[in-house]
Amino acid sequence: QVQLQESGPGLVKPSETLSLTCTVSTGSFSGYFWSWIRQPAGKGLEWIGRIYASGSTTYNPSLKSRVTMSIDTSENQFSLRLSSVTAADTAVYYCARELYGGNCDGWGQGTLVTVSS
Amino acid sequence: QSALTQPASVSGSPGQSITISCTGTSSDVGDYNYVSWYQQHPGKAPKLMIYDVSNRPSGVSNRFSGSKSGNTASLTISGLQAEDEADYYCSSYTASSTVLFGGGTKLTVL
Numbered sequence: 001q002v003q004l005q006e007s008g009p010g011l012v013k014p015s016e017t018l019s020l021t022c023t024v025s026t027g028s029f030s031g032y033f034w035s036w037i038r039q040p041a042g043k044g045l046e047w048i049g050r051i052y053a054s055g056s057t058t059y060n061p062s063l064k065s066r067v068t069m070s071i072d073t074s075e076n077q078f079s080l081r082l083s084s085v086t087a088a089d090t091a092v093y094y095c096a097r098e099l100y101g102g103n104c105d106g107w108g109q110g111t112l113v114t115v116s117s
Numbered sequence: 118q119s120a121l122t123q124p125a126s127v128s129g130s131p132g133q134s135i136t137i138s139c140t141g142t143s144s145d146v147g148d149y150n151y152v153s154w155y156q157q158h159p160g161k162a163p164k165l166m167i168y169d170v171s172n173r174p175s176g177v178s179n180r181f182s183g184s185k186s187g188n189t190a191s192l193t194i195s196g197l198q199a200e201d202e203a204d205y206y207c208s209s210y211t212a213s214s215t216v217l218f219g220g221g222t223k224l225t226v227l
Contacts, residue, residue, distance in 0.1 A: 044219070098216075107164075
């Protein structure tokens, strides 16, 4: 059973960059896709994007201009950077293991990121 | 990309069956057998309940089943139990190689 844990600042100022890291334990890291998904309070899930162990990425077109994902296979970690944040980016951010076809079979517990000055 | 369409809420009594629909387009649900369903209890992370339209991960009750017809996928929960009360989300792989979620459905067990 894969285990994932998000970490990063819970408060980010408007116009700055949100940075989160997901640490994966238990199981293979290579050979899978690794994704970020967010959920504003009281709202639905939004897929942000994925990164493969090779470093190849696919992003949500609506966020593509602001998103960068990276991966460190030696540390079993992958990261999200979202630039020029606004209050609309306030959400619980989840990292997840994504299988081919978009099925996410393992999720972190989620971390709340608030954008506020 | 617009979210997949789900009813905002459904309800049922214990023991009954309910079905939640998830409507997309020919560029996502209609074109790929990669529809997933997630259960989310308040304050918790989503849990994968159905993948690839109709497959259940190990450990998920066989009371949960999935199907698809055209651009619409469905999740059916039979023998409704109090613990099934939660939010349910569908998702689909898309022609752009991205993932699209539905808006979510709140299931109330009466």
